[in-house]
Amino acid sequence: MTKKVRSVRPDTSFKETALALIQNRLSGVPVVDRQGRLVGIVSESDLLPREALDDDLLASAQAFFEGTFDWDSLFKNRKAVALTAGELMTTPVQTATPHTLLRQVAKRLSESGLRVLPVVDHGKVVGMVTRHDVLKVYCASDADTLCNVKDALEHRGYVPPRHCIDASVHEGIVTLGGTTIDPEGLRRALALVRAMDGVVAIRNLVRVDSSAG
Numbered sequence: 001m002t003k004k005v006r007s008v009r010p011d012t013s014f015k016e017t018a019l020a021l022i023q024n025r026l027s028g029v030p031v032v033d034r035q036g037r038l039v040g041i042v043s044e045s046d047l048l049p050r051e052a053l054d055d056d057l058l059a060s061a062q063a064f065f066e067g068t069f070d071w072d073s074l075f076k077n078r079k080a081v082a083l084t085a086g087e088l089m090t091t092p093v094q095t096a097t098p099h100t101l102l103r104q105v106a107k108r109l110s111e112s113g114l115r116v117l118p119v120v121d122h123g124k125v126v127g128m129v130t131r132h133d134v135l136k137v138y139c140a141s142d143a144d145t146l147c148n149v150k151d152a153l154e155h156r157g158y159v160p161p162r163h164c165i166d167a168s169v170h171e172g173i174v175t176l177g178g179t180t181i182d183p184e185g186l187r188r189a190l191a192l193v194r195a196m197d198g199v200v201a202i203r204n205l206v207r208v209d210s211s212a213g
Helices: 016-026 044-066 071-078 104-112 129-137 144-158 185-196
Strands: 030-031 040-043 116-121 126-128 162-168 171-180 201-204
Touching: 016 030, 016 044, 030 116, 030 185, 040 044, 040 116, 040 162, 104 116, 104 129, 144 162, 144 171, 144 185, 162 185, 171 185, 185 201
Parallel strands: 171 201
Antiparallel strands: 030 040, 116 126, 162 171
16 A cells, blocks of 8 residues: 555636646546545546647537537547546545455456545545556465465464365465365365465365364
């Protein structure tokens, strides 16, 4: 997460909004009200329509005189003539909190098509999280991932001495092996590991040995 992020107000000019976006070195800039509460976000895609404004106006003028003018298209392209952040911004905004799971952040970024999400705490923007931030978790070493997996399983009692489940990691793929007498416990263990940051996939080789109980 990037913590030091410049925000803009709804009445901030187009030029200042573009400058803030560039200074943040992110693909979006949060728009906040006088109390610092998030009211919208301006992304790179919100600014780009202005670049095509001249061509769009020429095409629109021609269509008007030919009787084929598309009023719906004019409404959709209203951002091309926007002069302030309030006119440019997208609202409502997909957000995250400091406690949002990374997988949930990834889902919101994917579903919204945004490249960045504001991180909000009690209504105030405390940072921005990007697609790049999400992908960083897969750069963790196999040793670190294995340590995290073992710690999580031991904390839940899924590894010796209470269970005979062991783990290994290669290229982010976690392999669970051994035996257990508790099928439900195994399902919980698989769900726990699958939800961990940095885990690419799971190979389940654990054998359920009901006779051992």
